Amino acid sequence: MSTPQLVVHRDKELMAQAAAARLITRIVDAQASRGSASVVLTGGRNGNGVLAALAAAPARDAIDWSRLDLWWGDERFLPEGDPERNVTQARKALLDSVPVDPKRVHAMPASDGPWGADVEAAAEAYAEELARAAGPESHGPVPAFDVLMLGVGPDTHVASLFPEHPGVRETERTVIGVHGSPKPPPTRISLTLPAIRSAREVWLLAAGEDKANAVAIALSGAGEIQAPAAGAYGRARTLWLLDTAAAAQLPKSLYPPALA
Ligand SMILES: O=C(O)[C@H](O)[C@@H](O)[C@H](O)[C@H](O)COP(=O)(O)O
Numbered sequence: 001m002s003t004p005q006l007v008v009h010r011d012k013e014l015m016a017q018a019a020a021a022r023l024i025t026r027i028v029d030a031q032a033s034r035g036s037a038s039v040v041l042t043g044g045r046n047g048n049g050v051l052a053a054l055a056a057a058p059a060r061d062a063i064d065w066s067r068l069d070l071w072w073g074d075e076r077f078l079p080e081g082d083p084e085r086n087v088t089q090a091r092k093a094l095l096d097s098v099p100v101d102p103k104r105v106h107a108m109p110a111s112d113g114p115w116g117a118d119v120e121a122a123a124e125a126y127a128e129e130l131a132r133a134a135g136p137e138s139h140g141p142v143p144a145f146d147v148l149m150l151g152v153g154p155d156t157h158v159a160s161l162f163p164e165h166p167g168v169r170e171t172e173r174t175v176i177g178v179h180g181s182p183k184p185p186p187t188r189i190s191l192t193l194p195a196i197r198s199a200r201e202v203w204l205l206a207a208g209e210d211k212a213n214a215v216a217i218a219l220s221g222a223g224e225i226q227a228p229a230a231g232a233y234g235r236a237r238t239l240w241l242l243d244t245a246a247a248a249q250l251p252k253s254l255y256p257p258a259l260a
Contacts, residue, residue, distance in 0.1 A: 012207030020053035043086030044151035075108035119177035148199035160190035202234035
């Protein structure tokens with residue numbers, strides 16, 4: 001378990017641009033040392049903001065897009081192409097603008113896919129896809145994710161793991177179906193905390209004053225059942241990428257020295 005590191009940026013735009021620059025470097029380094037990179041994307045405004053910033057970044061094509069595996073931390077269980085699906089929004093923000101290898105874009109199943117409306121079967125299928133992609137450097141039946149990004153909800157949810165919901169208590173499976181999500185739509189697919197924790201680096205993205213309370217709760221010792229973001233950490237690094245508004249309620253003891 002890696003101790004959370006905090007980086008606080010002036011505002012949400014700069015946080016997205018800085019996170020995108022950080023992601024470029026991380027991917028380029030992984031490709032240089034291992035020949036490919038594996039990144040887990042997240043939905044939501046902050047997650048898509050990073051993808052849009054990456055699309056606009058001058059150095060974006062330092063990435064070899066043909067040797068990048070993209071996965072999702074969660075997905076809204078809706079028909080293929082629905083504008084509310086995280087993969088639809090990621091395509092619009094970035095993927096339609098760069099030459100990714102379609103075989104390496106691992107979208108979570110849609111509700112009109114091979115498993116129809118059976119979200120449990122769809123979740124199991126994604127777990128099997130992850131397991132097939134596991135390698136010698138993996139920790140568990142998932143690929144050795146270089147970076148796993150997570151937006152943070154105002155209630156401290158990450159992916160589609162919500163406080164006190166069954167999904168946050170899952171300790172065995174890597175992917176689950178989610179029903180009754182407090183954040184619409186109600187039915188989703190999500191990685192679990194064990195899958196999230198298998199990543200080398202976990203980056204939590206939180207910008208905006210609506211996240212200040214969640215950030216303070218998650219970083220002040222709350223348990224993962226009550227505050228799922230508190231249970232999201234990487235093997236080598238856990239990085240909270242914030243803006244000053246989202247960091248506003250942090251205890252001064254946690255506030256990064258640069259801004260104390
Ligand atoms: O499917 C989703 O909605 C996301 O994956 C979800 O986990 C999101 O990241 C958080 O709710 C933060 O969303 P915002 O960045 O829009 O606040």
